[in-house]
Amino acid sequence: MIQPAPTILIVDDIPENISTLFDFLDTHDFEVLVARDGETAIELIEYEMPDLILLDVMMTGINGFETCQRLKANTKTQNIPIIFMTALSNTYDKVKGFNLGAVDYVTKPIQQEEVLARINTHLTICHLQQQLQTKNTELKTKNIELATKNTELEVKNAELDAFSYMVAHDLKNPLSHLISMSDILLEEFSDDISSYASQCVQHIFQSSEKMIGIVNALLLLASVSKQDVELIPLDMGDIIYQVQQRLTSMLKKYQGEVIIPEKWPIIEGYAPWIEEIWVNYLSNGLKYGGQPPRLEIxxxxxxxMIRFWIRDNGDGLSQEAIAKLFTPFTRLHQTSEEGHGLGLSIVQRIVEKLGGKVGVESQPGNGSVFYFTLNKSTLEIAGL
Structure with missing residues (x-):
């Protein structure tokens, strides 16, 4: 698209000056307008807006200073760049021109190449300012749209969290009844039903337990974002002991070895949540570590901060797999192990709520180190 030629308005009361400038600018492909005094220039601009004004200071009628002042007072014309043409050489008059809003000045007698250079410079600056203003306007519009979308997304997320919590909560009771009833059938009526029926009841029992695990995970995931807890100094050794008790059956099943330090630092936290972090990290290490798994924490x-970590002796993870970690309902290990892909997302939400961060360091064939950070307790910082 061909851009139209810039329009220059010459305001001068000396015909010879106008003629010389007109011919010179015309040969350089400018559209040139002419006014013999300030009043005429102001009237002319009402009908055709120039891109730049060459304005003589000393004129009959209103002089260049007053003309400039009136143009800058008008919101329609205030952004037009004005270059004064003056025979005045004292600093006071130059500064007065700049204070009134002029962008530059040239001294008489006019040097044509100098005028051309200054015109091109200020047209370029003006064009860039217009582009910047346009981009700023577009950015403000985009920011408003983004803020609106974010508000809508927050509302939708709140609705989704509420719905998930409601569904999970409402499923918990009937699932608990299924587990209880199927357990009673297996314990008290196993001799009265066929082997096939016993297998079916066992399947109901195991599936119900799996579903109740998913429900509990969903409830925990939803509650972490909503619940405000009091952070207190915690001894990580006590929490690890509770975690080991919860994972006793898994440790026996996988014949896992867990290497634990004798001493732990004191951190600020909420014990039930931190226990869940370790349960998820350790259970993943037992399932997907080496055979048998050897875990060092x-x-x-x-x-x-304190960085807590667990190192496994598994196959390690690729960078592609690492990028998918901590995403809800994502399972990286295509094995026969049961799982629903919520564990690491729960870990991330808990740790971020407690002011820390999560991560993993791994390479294929070299095992993995999963970690999370928590704030030191003030007791730990004080060395108590």
Whole structure:
């Protein structure tokens, strides 16, 4: 698309000056307008807006300073760049022109190449300013749209969280009844039903337990974002002991070895949530570590944070797999192990709520180190 030629308005009361400038600018492909005094220039601009004004200071009628002042007072014309043409050489008059809003000045007698250079410079600056203003306007519009979308998304997420919590909560009771009834059937009536029926009841029992695990995970995931808890100093050793008790059957099933340090730092946290972090990390290590799994856990100070970690002896993870971690309902290991892909997303939500971060360091063939960070307790910082 061909851009139209810039329009220059020459305002001068000396015909010879006008003629010389007109011919010179015309040969350089400018559209040139002419006014013999300030009043005429102001009237002319009402009908045709120039891109730049060359304005003589000393004129009959209103002088260049007053003309400039009136143009800058008008919102329609205030952004037109004005270059003064003046024979005045004292600093006061130059500064007065700049204070009134002029962008530049040239001294008489006019040097044509100098005028051309200054015109092109200020047309370029003006064009860039217009582009910047347009981009700023577009950015403001986009920001408003983004804020609106974010508000809508927050509402939708709140509705989804509420719906998930309601569904999970309402499913928990009937699932608990299924587990209880199928357990009673297996315990008290196993001799009265066929082997096939016993297998079916066992399947109902196992499926119900799996579903209740998913429901509990969903309820925990939803409650973490909503629940405000009091953070208190915690001894990680006590929490690890509770975790080991919960995972006793898994440790026996997988014949897993867990190497635990004798001493732990004191951190600020909420014990039930931190217990869930370790349960998820350790159970994943037992399922997907080596055969048999050998897990080492520990803690490393990082400023006012403590980095807790678990190192496994599994096959390790690719960078592509690492990028998918901590995403709800994502399972990376295509094995026969049961899972619903909520564990690591629960870990991430808990840790971020507690002011820390999660991550993993791994390479295929070299095992993995899963970690999370938590704030040191003020007791730990004070060395107590």
């Amino acid at each position: 520990g803690a490393t100070p990082e400023g006012n």
